[in-house]
Amino acid sequence: MKITVLGAGAWGTAFGQVLADAGNDVTMWAIEPEIVEGIRDRHRNAVRLPSVERLPENMTATGDRAEAVRGAEIIIVSIAAQAARVALEPFRDLIPGDAIVVSLMKGIERATGKRMDEVVTETLGLPEDRFAAISGPNLSKEIAAREPAATVVACTNIDNARRVAHACTTHYFKAFVTTDVIGLEMCGSLKNVIALAVGMARGAGYGENTAAMIETRGLSEMTALGKAAGADPKTFCGLAGVGDLIATCGSPLSRNYTFGANLGKGLSVEEATRVSNGVAEGVPTTDAVVALGRKLGVPTPLATAMSHVLDRGISCSEMLAELFGPDITEE
Numbered sequence: 001m002k003i004t005v006l007g008a009g010a011w012g013t014a015f016g017q018v019l020a021d022a023g024n025d026v027t028m029w030a031i032e033p034e035i036v037e038g039i040r041d042r043h044r045n046a047v048r049l050p051s052v053e054r055l056p057e058n059m060t061a062t063g064d065r066a067e068a069v070r071g072a073e074i075i076i077v078s079i080a081a082q083a084a085r086v087a088l089e090p091f092r093d094l095i096p097g098d099a100i101v102v103s104l105m106k107g108i109e110r111a112t113g114k115r116m117d118e119v120v121t122e123t124l125g126l127p128e129d130r131f132a133a134i135s136g137p138n139l140s141k142e143i144a145a146r147e148p149a150a151t152v153v154a155c156t157n158i159d160n161a162r163r164v165a166h167a168c169t170t171h172y173f174k175a176f177v178t179t180d181v182i183g184l185e186m187c188g189s190l191k192n193v194i195a196l197a198v199g200m201a202r203g204a205g206y207g208e209n210t211a212a213m214i215e216t217r218g219l220s221e222m223t224a225l226g227k228a229a230g231a232d233p234k235t236f237c238g239l240a241g242v243g244d245l246i247a248t249c250g251s252p253l254s255r256n257y258t259f260g261a262n263l264g265k266g267l268s269v270e271e272a273t274r275v276s277n278g279v280a281e282g283v284p285t286t287d288a289v290v291a292l293g294r295k296l297g298v299p300t301p302l303a304t305a306m307s308h309v310l311d312r313g314i315s316c317s318e319m320l321a322e323l324f325g326p327d328i329t330e331e
């Protein structure tokens with residue numbers, strides 16, 4: 001198949017390699033000429049994925065939007081979530097009429113509170129059965145090293161989910177399918193907020209009990225919010241939910257975990273942003289989660305406490321005290 005990836009960041013590039021390994025012809029689209037030339041001429045993305053010495057031969061790149069998507073059967077979107085709307089607008093009239101558009105993004109648009117499925121379909125004028133989301137425990141550097149991993153493809157049209165899953169199946173990468181697009185989107189976005197809090201606790205020097213508490217209470221919070229938004233609660237027990245939570249909250253390869261760890265060590269939000277190696281989606285998504293909780297009538301103690309870290313600069317122990325709350329409640 002001819003597949004295009006919009007956004008040659010760490011995950012866009014690693015996933016492009018998965019697609020190329022699966023036998024597809026892959027074209028990466030990026031704004032920066034340095035990244036385009038590197039992938040096209042030297043098979044290398046030294047800016048965003050330097051750990052890979054040489055990307056596959058059936059992977060190229062262009063900075064020209066029309067050329068990028070011409071004839072593409074599947075178009076992958078892997079752009080920082082807050083920039084997705086602006087970046088996709090110029091593609092609206094260029095996307096082939098039968099292409100499936102797949103989002104790898106894990107975030108909620110802060111300005112509107114919308115999930116990426118909503119942002120992508122709205123911006124591109126795409127029917128929902130031609131939109132798919134991919135989410136799971138997929139730390140890009142490990143997948144770029146071809147370590148065994150699995151993911152989930154969600155589409156309201158299960159046949160289209162299967163087509164996308166087939167396109168990204170390799171000997172080291174396995175894709176499951178689901179029709180629960182909302183659940184998948186909520187899992188990927190909300191676990192980043194939890195990873196910020198776990199990272200912060202780790203950075204402050206706390207151990208396993210504290211991390212397990214934040215992860216478990218966080219899972220409960222994201223499941224309740226997801227259910228209220230229309231998701232299937234089962235999705236939160238699977239790869240995209242618990243699975244991604246374990247990977248993201250347990251690895252310094254996660255930008256969200258690392259961002260949180262830096263806050264826990266005493267860096268300010270500005271300093272943590274400056275040293276971050278790529279986008280930490282949980283940062284802008286935290287406020288969106290709090291607002292969504294308010295709209296849906298679901299308490300979000302963890303996201304609210306994290307928003308006070310990010311907006312008011314409260315410390316890790318103050319964040320945890322907020323999370324504890326004064327009341328005795330049922331678990």
Ligand SMILES: NC(=O)C1=CN([C@@H]2O[C@H](COP(=O)(O)OP(=O)(O)OC[C@H]3O[C@@H](n4cnc5c(N)ncnc54)[C@H](OP(=O)(O)O)[C@@H]3O)[C@@H](O)[C@H]2O)C=CC1
Pocket residue numbers: 007008009010011012013030031032035048078079080081083086087104105106107138139140141277278279281
């Ligand atoms: N890295 C990972 O392990 C995983 C990441 N994800 C998700 O995938 C998405 C992308 O992440 P990742 O690739 O790692 O992030 P990076 O920070 O490595 O890259 C972000 C990408 O967004 C692009 N971008 C930012 N602003 C704009 C804009 N205004 N117009 C066009 N492009 C823009 C960047 O382009 P440029 O390089 O030109 O700045 C870059 O390609 C995120 O939502 C993330 O949560 C999901 C699973 C795993």
Ligand SMILES: O=C(CO)COP(=O)(O)O
Pocket residue numbers: 106136137138139140192195244247248253254255256257279280281
């Ligand atoms: O989503 C991820 C792993 O599944 C990557 O997490 P970060 O965006 O925090 O690096």
